[in-house]
Amino acid sequence: MVLAKVIGIDLGTKSVKIYKKYKGVVLLENNIIAQQKRSKNIFAAGNKAYEMLERTPKDIFVSYPVRSGVIADFDNMVKLINWYLNKINCKKGLFSNNTAYISVPWDISEVEKRAIYDLINHSNASIKKIKIIDKPIAAALGADINVQSPEGNMIVDIGGDTTEISVVSLGGIVSSKLINIGGNHLDEAIINYTKKNKGILIGSRTAEVVKMNLSTAIETNIGSIKVFGRDLVTGLPKEFEINSLEVYYAIKEYLYSIIDTIKFILERTPPELSADIIEQGIYLTGGGALIEGLPELIYKETDLKVNCVEEPMNSVIRGIGKIVEKTNTYESLIVAPKAKKYKYS
Numbered sequence: 305m306v307l308a309k310v311i312g313i314d315l316g317t318k319s320v321k322i323y324k325k326y327k328g329v330v331l332l333e334n335n336i337i338a339q340q341k342r343s344k345n346i347f348a349a350g351n352k353a354y355e356m357l358e359r360t361p362k363d364i365f366v367s368y369p370v371r372s373g374v375i376a377d378f379d380n381m382v383k384l385i386n387w388y389l390n391k392i393n394c395k396k397g398l399f400s401n402n403t404a405y406i407s408v409p410w411d412i413s414e415v416e417k418r419a420i421y422d423l424i425n426h427s428n429a430s431i432k433k434i435k436i437i438d439k440p441i442a443a444a445l446g447a448d449i450n451v452q453s454p455e456g457n458m459i460v461d462i463g464g465d466t467t468e469i470s471v472v473s474l475g476g477i478v479s480s481k482l483i484n485i486g487g488n489h490l491d492e493a494i495i496n497y498t499k500k501n502k503g504i505l506i507g508s509r510t511a512e513v514v515k516m517n518l519s520t521a522i523e524t525n526i527g528s529i530k531v532f533g534r535d536l537v538t539g540l541p542k543e544f545e546i547n548s549l550e551v552y553y554a555i556k557e558y559l560y561s562i563i564d565t566i567k568f569i570l571e572r573t574p575p576e577l578s579a580d581i582i583e584q585g586i587y588l589t590g591g592g593a594l595i596e597g598l599p600e601l602i603y604k605e606t607d608l609k610v611n612c613v614e615e616p617m618n619s620v621i622r623g624i625g626k627i628v629e630k631t632n633t634y635e636s637l638i639v640a641p642k643a644k645k646y647k648y649s
């Protein structure tokens with residue numbers, strides 16, 4: 305007899321993380337596909353495809369199938385999920401009665417949520433049960449918050465394409481807002497800054513390196529790095545230096561938009577829960593939580609202390625992992641399905 309497996313999936317805009325019961329995180333890949341333009345066959349997937357970004361010949365096309373937290377390119381996402389599941393040995397025939405726990409943003413439409421069921425049903429994996437978890441709940445669990453208590457907690461999850469700001473209490477979402485601001489927008493802002501102020505065009509991977517090294521919410525110069533770009537006047541490659549103050553100027557507008565949304569959500573939070581949030585502070589998760597000085601800026605603008613979560617990029621998959629390991633304890637956190645024709649459980 306083949307044993308049933310339980311896995312958890314964090315299907316992010318930028319990356320995919322898969323957790324296997326008793327094993328921990330078994331897959332961490334960029335959620336990106338490189339394919340031949342004509343045949344649409346996979347040329348590379350995951351981290352290998354990311355390495356090809358902006359380096360491919362004309363007949364190879366590289367793209368991200370998840371955009372703004374939802375599946376934007378269904379066919380390619382099916383190809384990728386098959387590739388990921390194959391990589392962790394979760395393909396058809398191998399497991400008889402598998403269950404997958406998958407997180408989705410809260411503030412999206414039912415149709416967008418249902419696409420997750422379609423995705424798994426169209427995949428090669430023999431997953432019988434699909435259980436949906438609200439991403440803010442998973443992020444909160446991953447931040448070691450007791451999500452089932454009556455206490456209110458605010459989670460700010462700054463991801464690749466989106467920031468999801470949510471208040472959770474008693475295992476549910478009290479309020480949440482998903483805004484289209486994430487790491488990709490900061491990369492674009494850095495590209496636009498160097499184009500406008502230095503006359504140099506850089507690629508998105510270089511912009512991400514600049515962001516990871518220098519992104520700051522503090523208006524002071526704390527360091528610089530040298531990178532290559534293309535001089536827009538001569539057309540030739542050029543090495544140039546960029547410092548953290550320049551990166552601050554490039555991204556600050558986005559940071560303030562996130563803070564404005566935090567205030568927006570706070571204004572709409574019932575007073576009892578607001579009191580809890582004031583006492584506990586905000587929890588910052590997602591890759592964007594690594595922006596230098598962001599907790600201090602949020603504190604300055606909102607008067608709320610900010611709790612930094614360890615390895616904030618892994619918060620959601622850590623939370624899903626906790627659910628996968630203790631399915632009975634966390635059964636109440638599973639989102640109730642809305643339509644019948646899908647394989648809900």
Ligand SMILES: Nc1ncnc2c1ncn2[C@@H]1O[C@H](COP(=O)(O)OP(=O)(O)OP(=O)(O)O)[C@@H](O)[C@H]1O
Nearest residue numbers: 316317318319463464465466487516590591592594
């Ligand atoms: N040190 C850092 N400073 C700033 N940003 C960072 C840093 N490290 C990673 N990031 C950014 O964090 C983002 C990825 O975060 P995360 O893994 O939480 O996103 P995701 O779950 O894939 O996306 P989403 O939540 O939008 O679906 C990327 O844009 C990445 O560049």
